[in-house]
Amino acid sequence: MDQLYSFLENEGVDRALLEGVKAFRDKHPTEGENQNRVPQPEYYYYGKKTWELALAAILAGKNLLLAGPKATGKNVLSENLGALFGRPVWNVSFHINTDAAYLVGTDTYDGNRVSFRPGPIWLCAEKGGFGILDEINMAKNEALAVLHAALDFRRSLDVPGYEKIDLRPETRFIATMNYGYAGTRDLNEALTSRFAVLDMPIISEENLQKLISRRYPTISVKIRDQLVKLYAELQRKAESAEISDAALDLRGLLDAIALMEQGLSSGDALDMCIVNKSFDSYERGLIRDVICARIPADLTRNVVFSQ
Numbered sequence: 001m002d003q004l005y006s007f008l009e010n011e012g013v014d015r016a017l018l019e020g021v022k023a024f025r026d027k028h029p030t031e032g033e034n035q036n037r038v039p040q041p042e043y044y045y046y047g048k049k050t051w052e053l054a055l056a057a058i059l060a061g062k063n064l065l066l067a068g069p070k071a072t073g074k075n076v077l078s079e080n081l082g083a084l085f086g087r088p089v090w091n092v093s094f095h096i097n098t099d100a101a102y103l104v105g106t107d108t109y110d111g112n113r114v115s116f117r118p119g120p121i122w123l124c125a126e127k128g129g130f131g132i133l134d135e136i137n138m139a140k141n142e143a144l145a146v147l148h149a150a151l152d153f154r155r156s157l158d159v160p161g162y163e164k165i166d167l168r169p170e171t172r173f174i175a176t177m178n179y180g181y182a183g184t185r186d187l188n189e190a191l192t193s194r195f196a197v198l199d200m201p202i203i204s205e206e207n208l209q210k211l212i213s214r215r216y217p218t219i220s221v222k223i224r225d226q227l228v229k230l231y232a233e234l235q236r237k238a239e240s241a242e243i244s245d246a247a248l249d250l251r252g253l254l255d256a257i258a259l260m261e262q263g264l265s266s267g268d269a270l271d272m273c274i275v276n277k278s279f280d281s282y283e284r285g286l287i288r289d290v291i292c293a294r295i296p297a298d299l300t301r302n303v304v305f306s307q
């Protein structure tokens with residue numbers, strides 16, 4: 001956490017908010033049994049403004065909905081927030097069959113007796129955790145109704161047949177939601193209304209340079225900058241609908257660098273991680289042209305990285 005805290009200081013995140021984080025941590029120290037659930041992030045989220053919005057919402061006791069296109073760092077930011085606030089994290093991936101029993105808890109029979117096995121939402125409530133509700137819009141609305149009281153001023157969970165519990169004051173929920181993917185649905189208004197909604201921006205060119213250099217310290221600065229410009233160009237082309245957003249994938253760009261580090265040529269790596277994400281051969285040609293104008297296909301590892 002201390003490294004992450006210094007990172008945010010260096011990024012120029014508002015002092016008062018960072019002081020607020022410190023005060024929160026002093027007030028709510030992590031307890032022993034939950035220590036191993038506090039994330040230890042490998043990657044940091046870049047974006048000063050987004051950090052400030054998220055910190056303000058959490059400090060104000062609000063739950064956060066991170067909404068945005070794929071690979072905008074929604075999960076990275078969620079985990080970073082858990083780490084920064086020193087809270088144990090429960091990750092819940094929502095899907096079409098997610099139901100209330102899974103979220104809150106259910107009866108199990110251990111051979112002798114029936115007992116209540118708490119679900120992740122219950123555990124967050126009880127242990128003061130941060131619940132990451134990943135892709136919350138993938139679940140059916142009926143399943144989500146159980147969250148309403150937990151997410152609004154009532155801050156409680158009431159499961160018929162069991163006790164009602166109040167959320168610990170430090171409990172927060174951070175939901176993520178992707179729009180743009182086929183098959184995603186909108187979140188109903190009752191639920192959306194219970195979150196502060198953060199519209200996740202696409203990473204800036206300056207931050208992308210920093211991110212790549214931090215992750216791949218030996219990459220050639222010239223090639224790094226071409227990759228950053230390539231990403232910006234794919235973004236422009238997707239915005240003007242010259243190409244679909246299939247290839248506009250930061251994850252893909254970063255993966256391509258990892259494959260080059262393994263010894264693949266730049267062409268093969270960028271094909272696998274960017275070009276081939278389009279399943280339309282005409283579009284693949286367009287994307288390859290954009291790439292080739294910046295990055296020759298035959299670059300080898302010793303050109304891309306300094307030893």
Ligand SMILES: Nc1ncnc2c1ncn2[C@@H]1O[C@H](COP(=O)(O)OP(=O)(O)OP(=O)(O)O)[C@@H](O)[C@H]1O
Pocket residue numbers: 043044045046047068069070071072073074075076077176178202203211250251254
């Ligand atoms: N602003 C950012 N700061 C740091 N990393 C970022 C940022 N934006 C994207 N990334 C990188 O993009 C990759 C994907 O991040 P992550 O999984 O958090 O995205 P996501 O928004 O949850 O995507 P999806 O909607 O597809 O699940 C990671 O490697 C992450 O480090």
Ligand SMILES: [Mg+2]
Pocket residue numbers: 074075176
């Ligand atoms: Mg995600």
